[in-house]
Amino acid sequence: MDLLNQLNDKQREAVECTEGPLLILAGAGSGKTRAITFRIAYLMAEKSVDPWNIMAITFTNKAANEMRERVNKVAGMGAEAVWVSTFHSSCSRILRRFADRIGYGNNFTIYDTDDSRTAVKDIIKELSLETKKYSPANIARYISGCKNRMTGPEECAKDARSPEEKNMAEIYRRYNDRLFKNNALDFDDLLIKTVELFKKDSEVLSYYQNRFRYIMVDEYQDTNRIQFEFVLLLAAKHKNICVVGDDDQSIYKFRGADIRNILDFEKHFPGTKVIRLEQNYRSTGNILKAANEVISNNVERKSKKLWTENEEGGLIDMFYYDSAPGEASGVVNSIIKTSHALGVPFHDFAVLYRTNAQSRLFEEQLIYENIPYRIVGAVNFYSRKEIKDVMAYLKTIDNARDDVAVKRIINVPKRGIGGTSIERLDRYASEKGISFYEACAEAEEVPGLGRAAGKIERFVTLIRKLRTIAKEETAAGITEAVINETGYRKELEEENTEEAAERLENIGELVSKARLYDETEGSDGLSGFLQEVSLVADIDSLDENADGVLLMTLHSAKGLEFDHVYIAGLEEGVFPGFRTLWGEDGSEIEEERRLFYVGVTRARKTLSLSMAKSRMMHGETEWHRASLFVEELPAEVVHFHSEGGGRSSYGSSYGSTGRYGTSYGAPAGYGSREGRGGGSQYSGRQPYGGSGTQGHGGTQSAQVPKPSRSAFSYKSFTPSEYKVQKASSLSYGVGDRVKHVKFGEGTVTEIRNQPKDYEVTVDFDRAGTKRLFAAFAKLEKI
DNA sequence: CGTAGTTTTGTTTTT
DNA sequence: CAAAACTACG
Numbered sequence: 001m002d003l004l005n006q007l008n009d010k011q012r013e014a015v016e017c018t019e020g021p022l023l024i025l026a027g028a029g030s031g032k033t034r035a036i037t038f039r040i041a042y043l044m045a046e047k048s049v050d051p052w053n054i055m056a057i058t059f060t061n062k063a064a065n066e067m068r069e070r071v072n073k074v075a076g077m078g079a080e081a082v083w084v085s086t087f088h089s090s091c092s093r094i095l096r097r098f099a100d101r102i103g104y105g106n107n108f109t110i111y112d113t114d115d116s117r118t119a120v121k122d123i124i125k126e127l128s129l130e131t132k133k134y135s136p137a138n139i140a141r142y143i144s145g146c147k148n149r150m151t152g153p154e155e156c157a158k159d160a161r162s163p164e165e166k167n168m169a170e171i172y173r174r175y176n177d178r179l180f181k182n183n184a185l186d187f188d189d190l191l192i193k194t195v196e197l198f199k200k201d202s203e204v205l206s207y208y209q210n211r212f213r214y215i216m217v218d219e220y221q222d223t224n225r226i227q228f229e230f231v232l233l234l235a236a237k238h239k240n241i242c243v244v245g246d247d248d249q250s251i252y253k254f255r256g257a258d259i260r261n262i263l264d265f266e267k268h269f270p271g272t273k274v275i276r277l278e279q280n281y282r283s284t285g286n287i288l289k290a291a292n293e294v295i296s297n298n299v300e301r302k303s304k305k306l307w308t309e310n311e312e313g314g315l316i317d318m319f320y321y322d323s324a325p326g327e328a329s330g331v332v333n334s335i336i337k338t339s340h341a342l343g344v345p346f347h348d349f350a351v352l353y354r355t356n357a358q359s360r361l362f363e364e365q366l367i368y369e370n371i372p373y374r375i376v377g378a379v380n381f382y383s384r385k386e387i388k389d390v391m392a393y394l395k396t397i398d399n400a401r402d403d404v405a406v407k408r409i410i411n412v413p414k415r416g417i418g419g420t421s422i423e424r425l426d427r428y429a430s431e432k433g434i435s436f437y438e439a440c441a442e443a444e445e446v447p448g449l450g451r452a453a454g455k456i457e458r459f460v461t462l463i464r465k466l467r468t469i470a471k472e473e474t475a476a477g478i479t480e481a482v483i484n485e486t487g488y489r490k491e492l493e494e495e496n497t498e499e500a501a502e503r504l505e506n507i508g509e510l511v512s513k514a515r516l517y518d519e520t521e522g523s524d525g526l527s528g529f530l531q532e533v534s535l536v537a538d539i540d541s542l543d544e545n546a547d548g549v550l551l552m553t554l555h556s557a558k559g560l561e562f563d564h565v566y567i568a569g570l571e572e573g574v575f576p577g578f579r580t581l582w583g584e585d586g587s588e589i590e591e592e593r594r595l596f597y598v599g600v601t602r603a604r605k606t607l608s609l610s611m612a613k614s615r616m617m618h619g620e621t622e623w624h625r626a627s628l629f630v631e632e633l634p635a636e637v638v639h640f641h642s643e644g645g646g647r648s649s650y651g652s653s654y655g656s657t658g659r660y661g662t663s664y665g666a667p668a669g670y671g672s673r674e675g676r677g678g679g680s681q682y683s684g685r686q687p688y689g690g691s692g693t694q695g696h697g698g699t700q701s702a703q704v705p706k707p708s709r710s711a712f713s714y715k716s717f718t719p720s721e722y723k724v725q726k727a728s729s730l731s732y733g734v735g736d737r738v739k740h741v742k743f744g745e746g747t748v749t750e751i752r753n754q755p756k757d758y759e760v761t762v763d764f765d766r767a768g769t770k771r772l773f774a775a776f777a778k779l780e781k782i
Numbered sequence: 783c784g785t786a787g788t789t790t791t792g793t794t795t796t797t
Numbered sequence: 798c799a800a801a802a803c804t805a806c807g
Contacts, residue, residue: 059797060797061797086797087797088797089797112797113796113797135791187796187797188797190797191797251795252795252796252797254794254795254796255795255796255797354794354795355793355794355795356793356794356795357793357794377796414783414784416783416784417783418783418784419783420783421783452783534797535797536797537796537797538796539796553794553795553796554795555794555795555796556795556796574794575794577793577794577795578793579793579794580794591795595795616798617793617798618791618792618793618798618799619798619799620798
């Protein structure tokens, strides 16, 4: 068939090998998604496999949607019936049908990280442990870690030696009990309980085994033990299991990903065929060379070498900035310059960083320069207070056993039900062995409530009323009812502030999302909506076609690619983070290196790296030296720039972070490399933005608007009158006096005609000399 | 019970 | 430095 002609030999081999266990080791940019997509199409078209007998597991919902679309394109109709989704949504779907077989209600609630933390916090209080040593976040992390290793509370208690460990195990035990009572599952439970269901109920298991005769798992290197178990059980019968992964891109060890799953796959499935995809179609030769070189420093890996037929491309840039604001400004200016020079849109650019906290400086700078941007992560739409509040109402309506949800909204909007009342209700509930909501329902029986009892009764009446409405209504209808009947809308309207308006807008957005869900085929009312919504990730709602520079963490960038990539904050202590530097375990540094490798291989055409010698971290200015990864780059493909011209002393003397006893520390050639690439055409001056660059950091924040929040699950910023349109001619010339909206008055010293715009150099009276693009700057002749 | 003010705490990374 | 959590007062 002709679809095979669109593949290389290896890819074709992978597509044609449909029966039995198959491990595809696919390097970055080697067309693995293409291979999977075609494989699904091939199964359907050539092997006459029914689409509903195929399951493909991806890492994000976004990847799932894209894959479904692509399969549709290649295979034509029928692809909707292929089960493409993430581990978590697959499990959620399975449990929605069969959770009752392991003692849960099928309308269980899914707890997100916040909810889990709240539950843990409650338990800590219940046990009256000092919140000092036992922070809810830490304990929640500990519990999640245990779950991912498939260690139950009993086992933890047995292994516990110190009293602290005993307490942790006890919290863990109670946490599990509580979730069960609340008919709630956390993210990890979705996997655990599904596996439990499969093991307990052979009927259910064989149902799904027969249903999913062909299973494919993408990003297999990031699966954890339970996910592996899940796959193992499902594939046990037909053994048509195809996993695709790259051990070099395993970056989720911290949440239980077990690299052994990929390294030992052949042991678990004897007779596995292994196919390697090593031709890279994405990046330039130089970028690939850098990536290969860096990753070769890792010991724990299956050796492979990516190659490409792509052109060599330009050198990779490495910039050393004096400060973090300087870095932000340098990166943004470089984006502006490149965008104009090449005449390419801003959505071809991505800025990647290690931690979400780093995004802010870039946001501020982008707003300052009036550049549209979109940011993934940071403030998840579904973790906004107003959204969580409304969601808590919906959860309460759907599943009254969800104590966390009920407690969240019992006094929102304010009903005069305070902490003491909640405590009394809580005690009453636990003494009687009923749920918190049930306790509310019999408020007059609860001792000591006084006049709060009446208020609680009114709350219960409200919930009952909403439940009645829920029986008749769609998800969107119920959401509307919640906003109106509870007085939530009214409260916000009366507040009459900008923030309240924004909240209302967000709530409106939630209603639209509910409506969208209602219109989806196979939608399943309120319960279905809640469960779907609980599993959306930040990256899922990213529209790559919208314009704007993309800002995200390196983790979020996995699976994506961009023409022009900037990786910022390449400093020891930031990337790799200080935690990994101190750990004596070399494997942590290796994971960071893989993360860097993932970042580097996102780039198609250009890659620009940067570090800031100083950076504000928890209130203090910290000095860092360059990341050890910078040292590992092959010098011949990197152009090392330095900021500030004559100031070549970026190196040696800054070492206040201290010396790390690890074998990775103190690279020999450090500091000498700058000379090699030095004296660049940029040295001495920022590419754009002139002499004032450094100074901005301190003063600009006063004049720059705060990054705005929007109604979507990623933040974005679109300048109101943003348009790149080269004017046919300019109203001013060299020597003229002009006025700029932010920089004030100045004299034009130079005008250069660039392909897409005029580049105007202006000597401002107050702000110094700046190079501006005419279309952006909107200079006025005076 | 609610608010305003104070103190404390903290940085990975995410489904 | 900022957000969250806690405390004391009205």
